[in-house]
Amino acid sequence: MRITSADIIVTSPTRNFVTLKITTDEGITGLGDATLNGRELAVAAYLRDHVAQLLIGRDPHRIEDTWQYLYRGAYWRRGPVTMAAIAAVDMALWDIKGKAAGLPVYQLLGGASRTGLMTYGHASGRDLPELFDSVRRHIEEGHQAVRIQSSVPGIPALYGVAAQPQASGVRYDHEPAGRGSRPPEEVWNTHAYLHHLPTVFEAVRNEFGPDLPLLHDGHHRMTPIQAAKLGKALEPYDLFWLEDTTPAEHQEAFRLIRHHTTTPLAVGEVFNHAADFRTLLTERLIDYVRAAATHFGGITPLRKIMDTAAEYQIKSGFHGPTDISPVGLAAQAHLGLAIHNFGIQEYMGHSEATHTVFRQSMTFKDGLLHPGDTPGLGVELDEEAAAAHPYQQAYLPCNRLADGTIHDW
Numbered sequence: 001m002r003i004t005s006a007d008i009i010v011t012s013p014t015r016n017f018v019t020l021k022i023t024t025d026e027g028i029t030g031l032g033d034a035t036l037n038g039r040e041l042a043v044a045a046y047l048r049d050h051v052a053q054l055l056i057g058r059d060p061h062r063i064e065d066t067w068q069y070l071y072r073g074a075y076w077r078r079g080p081v082t083m084a085a086i087a088a089v090d091m092a093l094w095d096i097k098g099k100a101a102g103l104p105v106y107q108l109l110g111g112a113s114r115t116g117l118m119t120y121g122h123a124s125g126r127d128l129p130e131l132f133d134s135v136r137r138h139i140e141e142g143h144q145a146v147r148i149q150s151s152v153p154g155i156p157a158l159y160g161v162a163a164q165p166q167a168s169g170v171r172y173d174h175e176p177a178g179r180g181s182r183p184p185e186e187v188w189n190t191h192a193y194l195h196h197l198p199t200v201f202e203a204v205r206n207e208f209g210p211d212l213p214l215l216h217d218g219h220h221r222m223t224p225i226q227a228a229k230l231g232k233a234l235e236p237y238d239l240f241w242l243e244d245t246t247p248a249e250h251q252e253a254f255r256l257i258r259h260h261t262t263t264p265l266a267v268g269e270v271f272n273h274a275a276d277f278r279t280l281l282t283e284r285l286i287d288y289v290r291a292a293a294t295h296f297g298g299i300t301p302l303r304k305i306m307d308t309a310a311e312y313q314i315k316s317g318f319h320g321p322t323d324i325s326p327v328g329l330a331a332q333a334h335l336g337l338a339i340h341n342f343g344i345q346e347y348m349g350h351s352e353a354t355h356t357v358f359r360q361s362m363t364f365k366d367g368l369l370h371p372g373d374t375p376g377l378g379v380e381l382d383e384e385a386a387a388a389h390p391y392q393q394a395y396l397p398c399n400r401l402a403d404g405t406i407h408d409w
């Protein structure tokens with residue numbers, strides 16, 4: 001089998017997605033996700049202008065060799081744009097291999113280690129009643145665990161908190177973060193956040209009891225000492241994990257957080273290379289790997305990092321927001337089903353419009369996510385539907401302190 005074409009499809013059914021479609025001379029096609037929220041066209045151009053022609057004529061079965069060719073062969077390594085592009089190629093080749101073998105990708109990865117994947121959804125509220133309603137709705141939908149994000153007095157609009165009650169059917173995450181030519185700006189106040197958050201978790205525990213697994217995302221906004229303080233303050237509420245406390249360029253910073261708290265830690269959704277995890281894994285500084293197949297170079301390297309993590313009793317918590325396309329979500333669901341050290345899968349569910357563009361075999365039943373048994377990844381792209389939703393520029397918001405200083409994500 002030989003690759004005959006590699007096409008890049010950019011579509012925006014409520015938000016932007018970049019998809020690579022690889023076609024072979026045997027008529028088998030494969031899909032890969034290359035979506036990089038807010039920088040989508042950079043990856044599309046990388047693939048279209050620098051990678052597509054290198055794939056023509058190659059044997060699609062040679063996944064490892066193609067990965068190394070694009071990674072080691074390029075001289076310029078790593079970075080979110082490069083690794084999202086390589087990820088899309090890797091996923092598309094796994095998709096093709098599965099279709100050629102007549103097997104879902106998880107079978108090629110060693111077969112299922114469980115019947116399905118435990119998930120968590122995103123509950124949020126501008127006040128406690130709204131938050132409680134949102135938690136209830138997520139439990140009714142089948143989630144066995146819930147992420148808790150709440151407004152903070154003194155912070156007017158907070159990323160991760162729906163601007164309308166979720167019960168009305170409007171989910172913040174289905175909407176583009178901010179369509180337009182500039183990022184929206186939000187105000188941030190770490191002191192107000194650290195002061196308020198433990199009161200929210202106390203209220204949630206009082207309402208829902210001790211058993212519901214609860215998670216929280218700090219979106220990298222704390223210093224290590226602030227993160228240590230928060231982890232300690234949240235210990236009575238027994239979190240499943242506290243995510244992205246501090247920017248993790250300095251992996252050593254997690255030593256300080258770890259020494260001060262027993263709250264489990266998760267990090268890595270913005271990581272794109274195994275080296276980003278080295279100290280965190282070998283010193284057991286985290287409990288969950290948050291990488292996404294889409295931003296970590298695909299299924300191939302994600303499998304390898306999870307094998308390393310297994311040596312240290314560290315589990316998966318792959319990044320699954322709506323800006324990971326159904327193709328990327330399927331890729332990591334196949335991997336999550338196969339590996340022994342699966343922890344939990346983030347699952348927000350895509351919008352109706354997204355499902356008209358990407359047809360999925362994935363199911364979410366009885367509280368478990370399953371990628372389905374269709375050969376390959378189990379996702380097909382309706383190119384006509386995709387064309388009906390052209391790209392629209394959109395940016396994630398950025399944060400400023402009250403005095404105007406730009407703050408960390």
Ligand code: GCO
Nearest residue numbers: 037217269320321323346396
């Ligand atoms: C999460 C994330 C997302 C990201 C988004 C950025 O844990 O799901 O933090 O909401 O902010 O994916 O593109």
Ligand code: MG
Nearest residue numbers: 217243244269
């Ligand atoms: Mg996050």
